[in-house]
Amino acid sequence: LAKTTQPISMDSYEGQEVNITCSHNNIATNDYITWYQQFPSQGPRFIIQGYKTKVTNEVASLFIPADRKSSTLSLPRVSLSDTAVYYCLVGDGGYNKLIFGAGTRLAVHP
């Protein structure tokens, strides 16, 4: 899996848009970019995956530039319940395992 770099922590307030950027300079042609979310006292939960351009679902949007060396997870109008750790993973699944980094700890304040 490609090595990823993301901020250790971020703070936001309710109602704001939060953008978490992940760098993955060594991304391979077959690699997908996948984000997991982990709430306190729970296991990680898949939220979004993309290969290029933009992907949007009911939880978040994922923006991937043409060179694919980075990606940005966008959470619109966050609420207190979005407080969690967000993990960026990059790979093609060939290792049959997830390799987690430290993730980004997002704290949403009232």
Add this chain to the structure above:
Amino acid sequence: EAGVTQFPSHSVIEKGQTVTLRCDPISGHDNLYWYRRVMGKEIKFLLHFVKESKQDESGMPNNRFLAERTGGTYSTLKVQPAELEDSGVYFCASSQVSGALDGYTFGSGTRLTVV
């Protein structure tokens, strides 16, 4: 659809004792994984079952850890004897197919404290 269930949610044991963690995957998921996070560290892969067979156990820390999945349904992870450094949160995950980064469903974990 029921999710991945882990039992117990918490366990506190003394050093040298034995503890067995259980994971019930989503019904029909042939792939079952164990991960753990020890204090201050990242979530690390332990092993992967396909049905009842161990596909990859490269992450198992030592021979005090024994994972089983008899009959290809639920799995147990036994730590014997437990050491202080085994304290952490143990996660189980399952997936219908292997290799898809978006296909994992995790349980809530078992928090193990060895004192």
